[in-house]
Amino acid sequence: xVRMRRIAFEELRERVKRVLVGLGLPAERAALGARLxxxxxxxxxxTHGIARLPRFAAQVRAGLIVxxxxxECVVSFGAIERWTGHSGPGNIAAHAAxxxxxxxxxxHGIGCVALGDTSHWMRAGSYGWMAAEAGYAAMCWSNTLxxxxxxxxxxxxxxxxxxxxxxxxxGEGASEPVVLDIAxxxxxxGSLNSYAQRGAALPVPGGYDEQGTLxxxxxxxxxxxxxxxxxxxxxxxLSFVLDVLGAMLSGGKATHQFSSSALEEVxxxxxxxxxxxxxxxxxxxxxxxxDGAINAVHQATPIEAGKPARYPGEGALRVxxxxxxxxxxxxxxxxxxxxxxEEEIQGVRSSE
Amino acid sequence: xVRMRRIAFEELRERVKRVLVGLGLPAERAALGARLxxxxxxxxxxTHGIARLPRFAAQVRAGLIVxxxxxECVVSFGAIERWTGHSGPGNIAAHAAxxxxxxxxxxHGIGCVALGDTSHWMRAGSYGWMAAEAGYAAMCWSNTLxxxxxxxxxxxxxxxxxxxxxxxxxGEGASEPVVLDIAxxxxxxGSLNSYAQRGAALPVPGGYDEQGTLxxxxxxxxxxxxxxxxxxxxxxxLSFVLDVLGAMLSGGKATHQFSSSALEEVxxxxxxxxxxxxxxxxxxxxxxxxDGAINAVHQATPIEAGKPARYPGEGALRVxxxxxxxxxxxxxxxxxxxxxxEEEIQGVRSSE
Numbered sequence: 001x002v003r004m005r006r007i008a009f010e011e012l013r014e015r016v017k018r019v020l021v022g023l024g025l026p027a028e029r030a031a032l033g034a035r036l037x038x039x040x041x042x043x044x045x046x047t048h049g050i051a052r053l054p055r056f057a058a059q060v061r062a063g064l065i066v067x068x069x070x071x072e073c074v075v076s077f078g079a080i081e082r083w084t085g086h087s088g089p090g091n092i093a094a095h096a097a098x099x100x101x102x103x104x105x106x107x108h109g110i111g112c113v114a115l116g117d118t119s120h121w122m123r124a125g126s127y128g129w130m131a132a133e134a135g136y137a138a139m140c141w142s143n144t145l146x147x148x149x150x151x152x153x154x155x156x157x158x159x160x161x162x163x164x165x166x167x168x169x170x171g172e173g174a175s176e177p178v179v180l181d182i183a184x185x186x187x188x189x190g191s192l193n194s195y196a197q198r199g200a201a202l203p204v205p206g207g208y209d210e211q212g213t214l215x216x217x218x219x220x221x222x223x224x225x226x227x228x229x230x231x232x233x234x235x236x237x238l239s240f241v242l243d244v245l246g247a248m249l250s251g252g253k254a255t256h257q258f259s260s261s262a263l264e265e266v267x268x269x270x271x272x273x274x275x276x277x278x279x280x281x282x283x284x285x286x287x288x289x290x291d292g293a294i295n296a297v298h299q300a301t302p303i304e305a306g307k308p309a310r311y312p313g314e315g316a317l318r319v320x321x322x323x324x325x326x327x328x329x330x331x332x333x334x335x336x337x338x339x340x341x342e343e344e345i346q347g348v349r350s351s352e
Numbered sequence: 353x354v355r356m357r358r359i360a361f362e363e364l365r366e367r368v369k370r371v372l373v374g375l376g377l378p379a380e381r382a383a384l385g386a387r388l389x390x391x392x393x394x395x396x397x398x399t400h401g402i403a404r405l406p407r408f409a410a411q412v413r414a415g416l417i418v419x420x421x422x423x424e425c426v427v428s429f430g431a432i433e434r435w436t437g438h439s440g441p442g443n444i445a446a447h448a449a450x451x452x453x454x455x456x457x458x459x460h461g462i463g464c465v466a467l468g469d470t471s472h473w474m475r476a477g478s479y480g481w482m483a484a485e486a487g488y489a490a491m492c493w494s495n496t497l498x499x500x501x502x503x504x505x506x507x508x509x510x511x512x513x514x515x516x517x518x519x520x521x522x523g524e525g526a527s528e529p530v531v532l533d534i535a536x537x538x539x540x541x542g543s544l545n546s547y548a549q550r551g552a553a554l555p556v557p558g559g560y561d562e563q564g565t566l567x568x569x570x571x572x573x574x575x576x577x578x579x580x581x582x583x584x585x586x587x588x589x590l591s592f593v594l595d596v597l598g599a600m601l602s603g604g605k606a607t608h609q610f611s612s613s614a615l616e617e618v619x620x621x622x623x624x625x626x627x628x629x630x631x632x633x634x635x636x637x638x639x640x641x642x643d644g645a646i647n648a649v650h651q652a653t654p655i656e657a658g659k660p661a662r663y664p665g666e667g668a669l670r671v672x673x674x675x676x677x678x679x680x681x682x683x684x685x686x687x688x689x690x691x692x693x694e695e696e697i698q699g700v701r702s703s704e
Contacts, residue, residue, distance in 0.1 A: 075631075075632045075633070077460075077461040077628075077631035077632060078431065078459065078460035078461040078462070078631070079430065079431045079460040079461050079462050080460070080461030080462045080627065080628075080631055080632055081632070082632040082633060107430065108429075108430035108431040108432070108460055109429040109430040109431050109432030109464070110430070110431050110432045110462055110463075110464045110625075111462075112461070112462045112627065114632060137597055137600070137601075146648075149652060149661075150649045150652055150661040151661060152654060152655055152656070152659065152660070152661040152662065153649070153652035153653055153654050153655060153660070153661040154652075154653050154654075154655050155652045155653040156652070157648045157649050157651070157652040157661070158649075165590070165593040165594070165597070166593075167593055167596050167597050167600065178592070178593060178596060180589040180590060180592070180593045182583070182586040182589065182590065186583055186584070186586075204566065204584050205557070205566075212655065214556065214557075230582050230583025230584075230586045230587065231534070231538055231582025231583050231587060232538070232556050232582075234534040234538075234582045235582065235583060236661075237532040237534065237663075237664035238517070238532060238534065240530070240532070240645065240649065240663055240664055241517040241518075241519055241530060241532045241664060242517070243645060244519050244530060244641055244642050244645045245489055245517070245519050245627075247641040247645075248489070248519065248629050248633065248637075248638040248641050248642065249489075249627070249629055249632055249633065251632075251633055251637060254641050254644060254645050255645070255648070256644050256645055256647075256648035257644070273462075273625075275432065275464065275597075275601070276429075276432075277600050277601055279427075279429035279430070279432055280427045280429060280432055280433070280434040280466060280601055280603075281427070281434060281600065281601065281603055285600075285603060286600040289596055289599040289600050289606050290596050290600065292606060292608050292609070293592065293595060293596045293599075293606050293607070293608055295608070296498075296509045296607070296608035297502045297505070297509050297510075297592065299509070300501060300502055300505035300506075300507045300508070300509040301505055301506050301507040302504060302505050302506075303504055303505060303506050303564065304504070307504065308504070308505070309501075309502040309503060309504035309505040309509070309588075310504065311589075311592055312589035312592055312593060
């Protein structure tokens with residue numbers, strides 16, 4: 001059984017900030033990084049909040065991430081820019097890139113920032129929420145190290161490249177935008193491991209066993225390392241195009257240029273697109289479209305009585321409300337890893 | 353067994369052009385529409401070439417498509433424009449929209465055209481090939497009538513909204529770009545019907561039977577009308593965001609505003625994005641990225657010995673070469689429908 005505890009959001013944010021300062025981030029950027037991390041746990045994306053900090057710390061200590069590096073624009077042409085992350089913290093750089101894409105969209109109706117030489121951006125959805133809450137539509141994606149076999153092959157040559165599409169809402173629903181955040185594999189290896197440890201079957205097939213048969217047995221997929229791309233050949237193709245387009249535009253690594261070491265997974269390529277919908281249409285028309293589409297999904301006959309289908313992002317909003325009210329739910333394993341990191345940093349400080 | 357014949361590409365194009373002129377398209381636009389249609393069969397996308405013309409003709413005759421209407425820009429702001437198709441032929445309007453997005457990308461690095469009040473664009477991939485062959489990266493999508501249940505529901509509230517991502521190549525591979533063309537359902541109803549008629553099992557699960565169990569039985573999915581979105585909840589979410597974003601930007605219909613009648617499926621919303629990669633980087637770097645990524649996919653261990661995994665678009669190139677050499681392969685059913693249309697138009701002409 002997974003044990004949990006709850007931590008007040010402000011305490012979580014403050015303690016993450018101290019850790020990031022301890023790792024060498026300048027105070028203001030540490031505050032931003034801490035907010036993004038705490039918001040990730042607050043929204044229930046437990047795999048990409050404080051649970052990610054030990055690996056981030058290891059990459060900083062190994063010299064693979066430069067904690068005080070700031071992202072910078074290196075090429076600008078109209079509504080598109082190429083940026084470098086200078087090997088800095090990935091979520092800080094991604095936030096800057098989306099902020100700049102939004103500025104470009106304000107000026108040109110649409111804006112694009114391609115960011116290379118960065119590091120893991122933690123929760124992909126962060127940059128979608130950010131844009132949509134400010135009234136912009138957005139699309140962004142990152143590549144990853146090879147962790148997914150292309151359709152027709154049994155060895156990894158693609159990444160599970162997360163993709164985000166965010167759509168703002170206007171009027172009453174403005175604070176509840178539409179945010180889709182999906183990776184190209186049906187389940188992450190973290191999620192497969194969690195099912196395997198509980199001995200639970202996956203809700204749908206998640207990959208192939210060592211005999212090449214589609215299976216809901218997570219442990220078998222861990223052994224075969226043949227996770228399933230979403231939609232089989234379709235997710236395989238989508239992963240490929242996102243990778244090459246990102247690396248072309250950003251000048252960063254493509255998936256095939258990464259080693260298979262998770263510690264060495266730095267140098268990602270990412271693309272941030274923002275659109276100002278109100279540049280081409282009236283707010284009332286846009287409000288009617290989204291509200292009508294949400295209503296249609298809610299009205300579809302549910303498979304389980306009383307459990308209507310949801311729009312992308314709807315689930316996160318419910319978790320967020322609960323976590324703000326009761327304290328942010330964190331799993332003991334992630335929390336213990338975080339406390340250990342706090343102690344290590346405290347130890348380094350004391351000995352200085 | 354499906355019976356086939358081969359028709360020389362030029363003959364096919366010429367005969368389709370005569371049909372389109374007969375339906376009321378001005379000569380130049382009929383020539384463009386005929387080229388796009390013949391190229392679709394040439395590339396092996398049999399469901400969206402001449403096989404679609406009888407329905408197109410029925411929509412023209414029902415007054416739902418205005419054959420001589422031309423698309424027009426209605427709002428322009430920097431690098432983004434809103435266009436209306438004025439209920440004209442969808443492939444002509446889509447071609448104009450992508451051409452304009454490419455012009456905008458040439459000027460601003462990135463360009464976007466949102467097209468509303470249009471009709472079926474036939475093969476989605478056409479506009480990706482067009483952009484990539486001219487050196488642009490592109491993304492485009494269309495919404496459709498409701499034909500897919502959202503995840504968690506059993507009645508259709510989403511479309512199977514095709515999505516295209518195209519990436520140009522430079523140097524030797526320039527004529528063989530990367531073009532992904534995927535719908536949000538794992539299989540189209542056309543494809544399900546084809547499996548059902550042959551009594552063949554789907555290669556992977558394609559939906560649910562009437563008991564709500566995941567199945568490879570195409571006939572059972574036809575009965576339940578519960579086709580599977582790619583990646584289950586992921587494709588369901590992706591379909592939703594593409595629909596609302598398209599309808600917001602274009603001012604056209606959202607999926608929930610269509611009836612369930614295929615004949616009445618007009619008024620689609622579509623988005624065309626083009627990017628000029630060379631605005632931000634050097635051709636040599638871009639060439640290395642794509643060639644390296646293609647090589648990595650080809651080098652992955654194939655599941656079937658001697659059958660390496662392919663990159664998106666690679667299969668179409670092989671079919672294209674064969675169809676240009678031997679004549680375009682068309683299925684008898686599609687061909688007979690086309691010949692019937694020719695005769696009807698000839699009949700109308702003779703009686704005039």
